[in-house]
Amino acid sequence: MTPTTIFDRSARRHRRDRAQPDYAAHDFLRAAMLDGLAERLDAVTRPFRDVLDLGCFDGGFPVPPGAHVARLDPGFAFARAAAGVQADEDRLPFADRSFDLVVSAGVLDQIDDLPGVLTLIRRVLRPDGLFLGAFVGGGSLPRLRAALRIAEAERPVARLHPQVDVRSAGDLLMRAGFTLPVADIETLEVRYRDFGRLLGDLRGMAASNLLAERRPIGRTALASAAAAFADMADEDGRTSEQFSLIFLTGWAPDPSQPVPAKRGSATASLADALKAKPSAE
Template structure:
């Protein structure tokens, strides 16, 4: 069977320059021992559990996007030959320079303009029988923040939170990319916040803040006051607000 190119038009949703800048800011913020890491802790734990479940033998591995720097040393301690890359050094929307037994992507897949093409390139970057695991935020993420920014913007709303991928769409994209077999799972993390500013800081710490190509205007002081006011009705009995992070795990084999 001859494999032809996947034809599609590439939307302009995200800014690659803002994506790279966000990654560098997160790397710098991770230098603070109190920086939030819980989303990446969960992603890394899931990757390692999948390696254990599939009895993955050591092999050449590319880790993309781990701002915490925790996955590479863990894999090396298990005998894997590991390279690390970020969006500043690797364009996931272009062919990879070499092939690997494993390609692991943490927290970046959902901010690509050409996601179908990127998945094809990731598959082509796998050796025969190789495995890709990508972890990213899914469609159930940040419902509380969505409500808050709507209140803050008032009658004239702006796109401030990224469009997100749900499980059926992710599964369809994996099949379309031509993986020999694929699995898409999702799970939910919940975090509790007493202050809106802490939620925003946690997103920035982990490189999860907005990078839309058409950047919305910055909050004015009145808008920030409205945002904080919009945060108040979401408080539960203990005075805190629950925010939700849906994590998608996309696993595919060449």
């Protein structure tokens, strides 16, 4: 089945190239993701030899000591600056079982076929290889969404792409064939003094409207959205915006991994376990 086209591939490449020169001024979301991935990686004691940084941006992911890293980005400018290759995440130019660690921060929410991409990631991992991913998920940008609804109440237009929630993300890991899947969420709050700064950050991190079917916003609607955003400000004149960061952890299957006990193998019943114990005399 061909996935529904949600994103404009050409616009995505162009906007990543446009964002690359000044990306360091707007990389706070990916920096938070990389910190979260580093914490999860620190909990793993095994070494890694071959690493894939999928959606590498500026190549900021810290490579484990002694490991070789391949970097890939859908934008030419980011790929060139990070000494990587340019390719889309659903068209990986790597053989199966090429890596024992794949990391991805900040790109998986901009892909038409996320289940297919997760399956490709699992395929390029060696048995017992580790996948660590992070992206902006459901519940993000509530003030921006509200401001746009107010500004375009009479003729609403889709301007932000659909977002994956944490429960669906965990289901997708299992569907892609990962073992020991974990999906969790962290919330980051950013305070903006005006609407323009928020839009500037989204452009600067290559996260502006990438929908295949998009329409420009008129000046009147943009001004109304800015006013609505300002009306949500706290007493200090700043409006708090929220980003929900979803983190994924999954392992490529391997016989050495622990498996859940078979149904019916327990030696005690749940009913017995829940019975109240007699009080001591």
